[in-house]
Amino acid sequence: MYVDRETMDQIIGSVFEEMLTMSAEFTCEQVLAPGTQRVIASISISGEIDGIVVVEVPMDTAVLIAGTMFASPPEDLLEEEIHDAVGEIVNMLGGNVKGLSIGDSQLSLPCVSCDADSIEMEVPPTGTSCVLVGGQPMKVSWYQPVRGTSSSSC
Amino acid sequence: MKVLIVDDSKAMRMIVGRTLSQTDVGKCTVVEAVNGAEGLQKLQAEQPDIVLSDWNMPEMTGIQFLQKLRESGSRVIFGFITSETGQEIRDLAIDSGADFIIRKPFTAQTLNTELQPCLAKS
Numbered sequence: 001m002y003v004d005r006e007t008m009d010q011i012i013g014s015v016f017e018e019m020l021t022m023s024a025e026f027t028c029e030q031v032l033a034p035g036t037q038r039v040i041a042s043i044s045i046s047g048e049i050d051g052i053v054v055v056e057v058p059m060d061t062a063v064l065i066a067g068t069m070f071a072s073p074p075e076d077l078l079e080e081e082i083h084d085a086v087g088e089i090v091n092m093l094g095g096n097v098k099g100l101s102i103g104d105s106q107l108s109l110p111c112v113s114c115d116a117d118s119i120e121m122e123v124p125p126t127g128t129s130c131v132l133v134g135g136q137p138m139k140v141s142w143y144q145p146v147r148g149t150s151s152s153s154c
Numbered sequence: 155m156k157v158l159i160v161d162d163s164k165a166m167r168m169i170v171g172r173t174l175s176q177t178d179v180g181k182c183t184v185v186e187a188v189n190g191a192e193g194l195q196k197l198q199a200e201q202p203d204i205v206l207s208d209w210n211m212p213e214m215t216g217i218q219f220l221q222k223l224r225e226s227g228s229r230v231i232f233g234f235i236t237s238e239t240g241q242e243i244r245d246l247a248i249d250s251g252a253d254f255i256i257r258k259p260f261t262a263q264t265l266n267t268e269l270q271p272c273l274a275k276s
Binding site (some may be wrong): 014015018019020047066069070071081084085087088090092094096098099101102104105107109113 | 156162163165166168169172209210212223236237238239240242257258259261270
């Protein structure tokens with residue numbers, strides 16, 4: 001089962017707008033410039049739905065998300081709290097993608113890292129959503145193997 | 155009212171606690187645990203009225219936590235708040251003794267709707 005962009009956009013919208021009461025504005029423009037220091041969170045799904053969901057946000061966006069989740073000013077946030085917040089975003093996205101299937105699928109724990117460039121995968125993403133959350137850029141990519149191949153985990 | 159919130163994400167424990175305070179439960183004492191194993195310890199030590207647990211956690215998952223909790227004879231109100239959805243998960247949760255399962259993202263209204271019948275029964 002493959003996930004289309006419209007479905008992913010609905011999931012992203014519900015996470016940010018319903019639960020975090022942050023705006024989510026979808027855009028066709030590339031929101032992250034190459035070389036931008038970013039927090040990258042990924043999660044693997046295996047089974048009926050197979051793939052990896054990756055969230056990439058610049059540090060400013062990560063701080064905004066964490067500040068909203070913790071109801072805390074940016075200067076009070078610890079790095080682990082910022083990573084935790086972005087990890088929870090990818091966890092919710094992955095969980096909702098997994099929930100699209102009727103059959104049995106497993107969800108990994110989220111994996112979060114910091115990098116100065118985008119995540120490198122052996123294949124191009126199946127889809128990408130570029131979003132402005134609370135006016136700040138975020139990129140969500142998902143990778144699903146072509147039938148007969150398998151995805152690597154984080 | 156004492157509530158045990160079990161989630162490996164500190165951010166989500168904060169959100170669940172904050173959302174809970176917006177329900178009819180109102181102000182309550184919140185106890186936290188980072189996984190099912192710690193949840194079992196806190197359950198014994200704190201004797202909460204309600205347990206709200208994530209599903210997907212390291213060391214001991216939410217469903218393992220629930221099963222051990224029910225095996226021990228505890229009848230505490232137990233709800234999952236999880237991004238794990240799907241009928242299979244829902245069936246397993248209810249068959250194992252969960253009172254409800256809420257999908258993330260969630261709102262105070264959703265939480266209130268699930269909690270009220272449980273509180274009325276208890």
